[in-house]
Amino acid sequence: MGSTIYDIAREAGVSIATVSRVVNGHDCVAPATREQVLSVAMRLGYQPHASARSLARRRASVIAAVIPMLTNYFFIEVLRGVQDRMAESDFDLLVFSAPTLEEVEIQLDRALAKGRSAGVLLFSSPMDAERAAQIRASGQPVTLVDEAYEGFDAVYTDNLQGGYLATAHLAETGARRIALIMARPESVPARERQTGYVKALERHGLEPDPDLVVVSEDPAYHGYSEQGGYDAMKKLLHAGTAPDAVFATSDVQAVGAMRALNEAGLRAPEDVRLVGFDDIMISRHLGLTTVRQPMYEMGRLGAEKLFARIDDPEHEVSRTVLSPRLVVRHSSEVPSLPPEAVAS
Amino acid sequence: MGSTIYDIAREAGVSIATVSRVVNGHDCVAPATREQVLSVAMRLGYQPHASARSLARRRASVIAAVIPMLTNYFFIEVLRGVQDRMAESDFDLLVFSAPTLEEVEIQLDRALAKGRSAGVLLFSSPMDAERAAQIRASGQPVTLVDEAYEGFDAVYTDNLQGGYLATAHLAETGARRIALIMARPESVPARERQTGYVKALERHGLEPDPDLVVVSEDPAYHGYSEQGGYDAMKKLLHAGTAPDAVFATSDVQAVGAMRALNEAGLRAPEDVRLVGFDDIMISRHLGLTTVRQPMYEMGRLGAEKLFARIDDPEHEVSRTVLSPRLVVRHSSEVPSLPPEAVAS
DNA sequence: GTGAAAGCGCTAACAT
DNA sequence: ATGTTAGCGCTTTCAC
Numbered sequence: 001m002g003s004t005i006y007d008i009a010r011e012a013g014v015s016i017a018t019v020s021r022v023v024n025g026h027d028c029v030a031p032a033t034r035e036q037v038l039s040v041a042m043r044l045g046y047q048p049h050a051s052a053r054s055l056a057r058r059r060a061s062v063i064a065a066v067i068p069m070l071t072n073y074f075f076i077e078v079l080r081g082v083q084d085r086m087a088e089s090d091f092d093l094l095v096f097s098a099p100t101l102e103e104v105e106i107q108l109d110r111a112l113a114k115g116r117s118a119g120v121l122l123f124s125s126p127m128d129a130e131r132a133a134q135i136r137a138s139g140q141p142v143t144l145v146d147e148a149y150e151g152f153d154a155v156y157t158d159n160l161q162g163g164y165l166a167t168a169h170l171a172e173t174g175a176r177r178i179a180l181i182m183a184r185p186e187s188v189p190a191r192e193r194q195t196g197y198v199k200a201l202e203r204h205g206l207e208p209d210p211d212l213v214v215v216s217e218d219p220a221y222h223g224y225s226e227q228g229g230y231d232a233m234k235k236l237l238h239a240g241t242a243p244d245a246v247f248a249t250s251d252v253q254a255v256g257a258m259r260a261l262n263e264a265g266l267r268a269p270e271d272v273r274l275v276g277f278d279d280i281m282i283s284r285h286l287g288l289t290t291v292r293q294p295m296y297e298m299g300r301l302g303a304e305k306l307f308a309r310i311d312d313p314e315h316e317v318s319r320t321v322l323s324p325r326l327v328v329r330h331s332s333e334v335p336s337l338p339p340e341a342v343a344s
Numbered sequence: 345m346g347s348t349i350y351d352i353a354r355e356a357g358v359s360i361a362t363v364s365r366v367v368n369g370h371d372c373v374a375p376a377t378r379e380q381v382l383s384v385a386m387r388l389g390y391q392p393h394a395s396a397r398s399l400a401r402r403r404a405s406v407i408a409a410v411i412p413m414l415t416n417y418f419f420i421e422v423l424r425g426v427q428d429r430m431a432e433s434d435f436d437l438l439v440f441s442a443p444t445l446e447e448v449e450i451q452l453d454r455a456l457a458k459g460r461s462a463g464v465l466l467f468s469s470p471m472d473a474e475r476a477a478q479i480r481a482s483g484q485p486v487t488l489v490d491e492a493y494e495g496f497d498a499v500y501t502d503n504l505q506g507g508y509l510a511t512a513h514l515a516e517t518g519a520r521r522i523a524l525i526m527a528r529p530e531s532v533p534a535r536e537r538q539t540g541y542v543k544a545l546e547r548h549g550l551e552p553d554p555d556l557v558v559v560s561e562d563p564a565y566h567g568y569s570e571q572g573g574y575d576a577m578k579k580l581l582h583a584g585t586a587p588d589a590v591f592a593t594s595d596v597q598a599v600g601a602m603r604a605l606n607e608a609g610l611r612a613p614e615d616v617r618l619v620g621f622d623d624i625m626i627s628r629h630l631g632l633t634t635v636r637q638p639m640y641e642m643g644r645l646g647a648e649k650l651f652a653r654i655d656d657p658e659h660e661v662s663r664t665v666l667s668p669r670l671v672v673r674h675s676s677e678v679p680s681l682p683p684e685a686v687a688s
Numbered sequence: 689g690t691g692a693a694a695g696c697g698c699t700a701a702c703a704t
Numbered sequence: 705a706t707g708t709t710a711g712c713g714c715t716t717t718c719a720c
Contacts (some may be wrong), residue, residue: 002458002483004696004697004698005697005698006697014706014707015706015707015708016697016698016699016707016708017625017699017700017706017707017708017709018705018706018707020698021699021702021705021706023698024699028705028706029705029706030705030706033705033706037467045481046696047457047458048457048458048459048697049399049405049458049459049696049697049698050395050457050458050460051394051396051398051399051404051460051696051697051698052395052399052459052696052697052698052699052712053459053697053698053699054395054698054699054712055393055395055396055399055696055697055698055699055712055713055714056697056699056700056711056712057583057698057699057700057712058712060394060395062438070420070423070427071420071421071424073417073420073625076414076415076417076420077415079414079441080414080415083414083441091704092438092440092441092454093438093440093692094406094436094437094438094439095437095438095439097423097424097427110436113391113392113394114346114391114392114393114394115393115394115396115397115712115713116394116395116436116712131590137389139346141387143386212376237469248580255629263676279416281626282625282626283628285599285626285629285630286629286630348712348713348714349713349714350713353714357708358690358691359690359691359692360691360692360713360714360715361690361691361692361693361715361716362689362690362691363714364714364716365689365715367711367714368715372689372690373689373690374689374690377689377690392713392714393712393713393714395712395713395714396696396713396714396715397713397714397715398696398714399696399697399698399712399713399714400695400696400713400715400716401696401714401716402696402715458697459696459697478705543710561691
């Protein structure tokens with residue numbers, strides 16, 4: 001259980017360099033020697049020491065993922081994509097989860113620490129010049145997922161288009177007073193979705209009404225929370241200017257909004273039609289119409305990009321923009337139609 | 345960005361040994377020297393090299409978690425507990441996720457690899473003598489979560505009691521023909537829940553009926569899947585001996601069962617009362633009655649136990665059994681009119 | 689209290 | 705094709 005290349009070299013009657021070559025599959029080694037070394041290694045149950053390897057190679061065999069709120073199903077799906085891509089590589093995954101946005105700073109520091117990982121995947125965290133400088137100073141390859149910043153590899157969804165799709169869907173099917181339950185404006189994706197919302201309203205001849213836009217003031221992650229959506233919906237209902245439809249910038253917010261509606265004795269879609277964003281697992285079961293982000297793909301492509309940069313740090317910087325897709329379910333059905341059981 | 349203790353030693357006019365002492369907070373160092381070293385380290389933005397450290401210390405600063413189906417919300421909750429406990433330590437978390445049971449073997453091997461981690465948390469994976477031997481041979485501290493095996497630290501839920509609680513709840517509120525949708529019997533927790541189910545039936549004077557027990561034959565993770573529950577419910581409905589209540593050994597299975605019911609034009613609880621197991625996030629939203637496992641606590645305690653063993657390998661082996669709790673929601677409500685037996 | 693020196697296990701020139 | 709050797713950056717006796 002504790003054999004080293006020295007043990008193997010001794011037993012096999014070769015030098016440690018040869019053992020190293022065999023273990024790493026270098027070609028300049030006689031077939032006979034290779035066999036011999038391999039059999040001894042097998043017999044001794046040899047396993048290379050990961051840390052020693054990273055130290056000598058000056059490259060870790062691990063990549064890090066910094067994730068705000070791992071507990072959010074959105075990230076799990078993205079992570080699945082990351083893992084699938086990683087399975088084809090020799091890297092392992094170090095997960096740094098930040099329960100709050102402030103924690104992201106700390107976790108990013110840890111992830112960036114020297115000799116810990118070969119690169120990091122930074123998820124959905126607002127970038128600024130300071131952070132960009134910090135990352136550059138670390139010299140670590142970093143790729144951004146669900147966000148973008150000048151000079152960084154990134155993969156994200158076209159949020160403006162997503163906001164547009166959701167809103168246009170509601171407008172085209174007769175909604176006139178479409179409210180927006182929005183995450184905190186510090187979130188770039190939230191702002192972009194809002195822009196799409198406004199654009200769709202205008203395109204459909206609807207007047208944007210400030211009273212119909214309410215921000216999730218939840219202290220949790222930028223307002224992307226069920227509680228945030230719940231509070232926002234309550235506010236909307238109490239304002240007296242009841243909307244006939246609501247677009248929420250995330251499914252978790254939409255779920256909260258749905259709960260607020262139910263508590264007020266209202267229902268979606270009968271009283272208020274509802275559309276979310278993300279298409280997390282739960283949405284299907286609740287029959288929530290939503291704008292699907294290709295989460296799995298995002299993770300997969302993010303890992304792909306990171307590997308490319310690790311292989312070649314001089315690689316051209318690139319961004320990949322994924323297209324969202326409207327998934328129509330029960331919650332946005334036009335009321336005149338008889339409501340059906342949870343779909344697809 | 346690339347400074348080492350040598351750089352600091354030179355700048356501060358001390359030896360590398362002293363720098364190391366300061367960095368590691370050893371006490372035998374003059375306050376003045378300490379200040380000096382610290383300021384230089386700060387100025388140079390020094391960060392210890394993680395791999396070099398693990399190599400010299402013979403201990404990694406990382407623990408590994410081997411998780412089957414990370415995508416299952418159950419594990420996310422457990423992981424949250426793990427992360428919370430880890431935040432109080434200096435360890436980072438390496439995640440090895442296995443989409444299938446066979447993969448667990450591979451991932452466990454990777455996690456156990458020398459010099460990679462200081463210990464591993466093995467989640468919900470069947471143990472046997474062979475695997476136990478493999479783990480012991482690796483010399484790595486391993487603690488089991490949601491499973492147990494002779495000679496290993498473990499934390500898990502009292503599954504028998506859980507199965508009893510679910511079934512007794514149904515029996516006490518009038519159910520007479522209680523079916524069991526069970527995961528594959530290779531799963532120890534599934535068998536224990538079944539034992540609790542049988543015990544509860546007997547205690548309430550109900551005859552266990554083999555026709556009412558159906559196994560999730562889904563090839564996915566031991567049948568703990570929505571599809572598995574769906575298929576099982578279909579089978580139950582087609583058998584002609586319709587149950588008036590169903591206990592499913594997991595929430596995901598219960599969700600699948602619910603879908604099968606809906607497709608058959610039936611509803612829970614009106615036509616068939618339904619109870620699941622786990623209390624994953626979605627259950628609350630679907631109004632699913634379930635047996636709640638303290639997932640967060642399981643993760644937290646698992647990490648705690650692992651740390652204790654890493655600190656002291658001779659530590660007494662211990663198991664912690666957590667108590668499940670019945671959470672009554674809509675899906676098991678007693679219909680206002682006594683349910684009619686849909687006789688053959 | 690501090691420094692010199694010997695590893696930790698491996699990789700990668702550079703020789704041969 | 706194979707061996708020798710010098711690190712990788714850090715920790716840790718063991719002297720002084």
